[in-house]
């Protein structure tokens with residue numbers, strides 16, 4: 001008997017008889033709403049869940065002591081001095097958020113053409129890694145590898161005659177990764193989009209005996225308008241000259257994302273990332289289905305700002321929009337999400353039990 005939509009086709013033609021208990025009842029065998037009739041029923045058929053294990057919390061660092069500075073374009077997000085970052089690491093631990101990510105606001109006096117502060121073993125990021133790991137060795141710490149927080153021109157790489165130099169930049173990125181890993185960072189996350197950097201960093205780490213340091217590659221990172229508030233937060237918005245389209249991806253492409261991801265996996269990436277998040281969920285799904293690798297998405301600053309600003313204006317329910325947006329990443333196949341909402345979402349999950 002052929003089955004279509006849960007009812008044998010032969011029976012579809014058979015009248016259900018007269019005198020149903022409910023007047024004007026439609027002749028429907030299948031009623032999808034039955035599974036949504038109550039909270040317990042909805043819970044029972046739910047396909048995806050968000051847990052605190054899915055969250056990576058990005059923190060912004062600033063020089064100083066006992067300092068917390070609001071980021072104007074990211075309501076609720078602050079730049080933190082190292083001691084305060086340690087307190088937030090403690091909060092992450094208590095909320096069972098597995099991993100935090102660190103991004104520095106570099107003092108303008110320390111920025112130069114080459115981004116040399118990136119390879120200073122005592123830079124703000126390395127200080128924070130050491131301080132956090134000393135107090136909380138059991139929380140994962142992820143460090144970004146790229147030169148943009150450190151260069152006077154705001155680009156992720158070295159420039160000559162207006163061009164971003166690939167291979168010369170990669171050599172500097174390896175040194176940046178090494179100072180971070182030597183400070184105790186668990187996951188090195190190259191976000192620069194230079195070709196060949198994952199292989200070079202892996203080789204550098206291995207040669208230094210840092211065999212267990214993981215690499216989460218920002219494998220498919222798009223040249224996006226949604227990074228605006230992040231550039232405010234790290235202080236590169238004003239200094240950035242031109243745009244990043246010669247190294248970050250064109251938002252029109254998704255086959256290209258698969259080629260980028262494939263290369264990074266071949267070069268030794270342990271985990272891959274798609275960035276931004278919500279506008280690129282199709283890419284997350286393709287990457288997960290194609291490679292079956294641990295796949296992460298970055299819900300970037302502009303995505304955070306849109307929800308936070310609309311909520312601040314009373315235009316939408318901020319908490320619900322936050323949870324819905326985070327769950328969307330799970331539905332798309334992501335294993336986890338980097339999100340500025342991480343602590344708030346974790347608190348909400350905890351309150352829900």
Ligand SMILES: NCC(=O)CCC(=O)O
Nearest residue numbers: 191226227230300301302
């Ligand atoms: N490399 C990290 C980022 O560029 C973050 C972008 C954002 O949150 O907008």
Ligand SMILES: [Mg+2]
Nearest residue numbers: 193194195260
């Ligand atoms: Mg690449």
